[in-house]
Amino acid sequence: MKLALIGYGKMGKAIHEIAKERGHEAVLIIDLDNVHELTAENIKKADVAIEFTSPHTAFNNVRFCLQQGVPVVCGSTGWLQKLDEVKKIAAAHHTGLIVASNFSVGVNIFFEINKRLAQLMNQHKEYNIHLTEIHHTQKKDAPSGTAISLAEQILEQVGRKTKWVNDVALNANELSIISERIDPAPGTHTVKYSSTVDDIEITHTAHNRTGFALGAVLAAEFLKGKEGFFGMKEALNL
Numbered sequence: 001m002k003l004a005l006i007g008y009g010k011m012g013k014a015i016h017e018i019a020k021e022r023g024h025e026a027v028l029i030i031d032l033d034n035v036h037e038l039t040a041e042n043i044k045k046a047d048v049a050i051e052f053t054s055p056h057t058a059f060n061n062v063r064f065c066l067q068q069g070v071p072v073v074c075g076s077t078g079w080l081q082k083l084d085e086v087k088k089i090a091a092a093h094h095t096g097l098i099v100a101s102n103f104s105v106g107v108n109i110f111f112e113i114n115k116r117l118a119q120l121m122n123q124h125k126e127y128n129i130h131l132t133e134i135h136h137t138q139k140k141d142a143p144s145g146t147a148i149s150l151a152e153q154i155l156e157q158v159g160r161k162t163k164w165v166n167d168v169a170l171n172a173n174e175l176s177i178i179s180e181r182i183d184p185a186p187g188t189h190t191v192k193y194s195s196t197v198d199d200i201e202i203t204h205t206a207h208n209r210t211g212f213a214l215g216a217v218l219a220a221e222f223l224k225g226k227e228g229f230f231g232m233k234e235a236l237n238l
Contacts, residue, residue: 001224004028004046004070006038006061007053011075014213015050022217043068048220054140055079062086062097071096071226073219075103075212077145087229096226098235101145103215107189108232110204114150114191117202118157125160127193127200130169130176134188142166142179146189151175154191186212 001024005012008031016026027045030038038061043049049065051058055078065072066089074097083099090097102108121127131154133147143151143166151164154175162173169176186206193200206212215232222235232238 001025001221002027002045002047003220004030004043004049004065006030006049006051006065007076009052011052011209011212011216012050014209015052015216018210018213018217019220022221024217024220038064040068043070046070047224048073050075050216050220052076052216059086062099063089066090066093066095066097069093069095071223072098073103073216073223074099075216077101077148078141080145090227090229094227096223096228096230098219098223098230098232100215100219100232101149102212103219103232104204104206104211105215105218105236106206106211107146107204108215108236108238110189110202111149111153112233112238113202115153115157117191117193117200118154121193121200122158124193124195126195126197128195129154129158129161129191129193130178131164132178132180132188132190132192134180134182134185136185137181137183139181142181143177144179144187144189146187147177147179150189150191151177 003026028042049072051061051074058076058079059082062072133144161175164175166177188205190203219235
């Protein structure tokens with residue numbers, strides 16, 4: 001498979017290594033110093049584009065690739081208020097799109113566990129709920145996209161919580177997300193249910209970026225030749 005890597009920081013480099021190990025070729029690599037090379041001619045050489053940049057550039061990058069008919073796997077967070085718009089662009093150009101807050105196989109299994117636990121805990125109002133997430137100090141957004149995904153899954157299942165806040169919750173209907181930035185920390189997410197009787201806690205801790213990179217490449221392999229909007233649940237057959 002021929003890949004375009006848009007964003008070549010630590011994650012982009014890790015994705016490149018995994019892609020090579022799996023027999024794929026990066027026909028286009030875009031970094032800060034060669035953005036001008038992201039042209040229609042160049043992007044069309046790729047079967048799939050993998051986009052990991054920043055909240056400020058992701059939307060334009062994704063939109064451009066889709067408009068050229070190139071499917072996109074996007075791991076940038078902080079821009080998802082425009083997700084409906086890019087879904088329409090993908091449909092109009094008959095191409096594929098995967099946008100995920102986290103590509104790790106382990107995290108996506110963790111998502112499924114989180115949803116099931118929230119279903120079970122909905123009727124047990126004696127438990128309060130809060131999330132914590134820890135990342136390295138270079139992470140640009142807070143809370144993390146993964147923490148937001150976890151929080152939104154809980155809000156869908158637990159009726160007594162109606163919104164999340166990136167702080168200590170002051171009201172009973174609020175779901176607290178506490179964000180910490182500590183080096184080195186690829187990412188730790190914890191969901192905790194607390195009562196006067198006991199605590200229930202689930203945690204995912206990433207040891208390095210390899211799991212995220214592998215998941216992104218697996219998503220690209222899944223997306224090649226497909227049309228439509230998909231999540232990692234479909235890509236990993238969970």
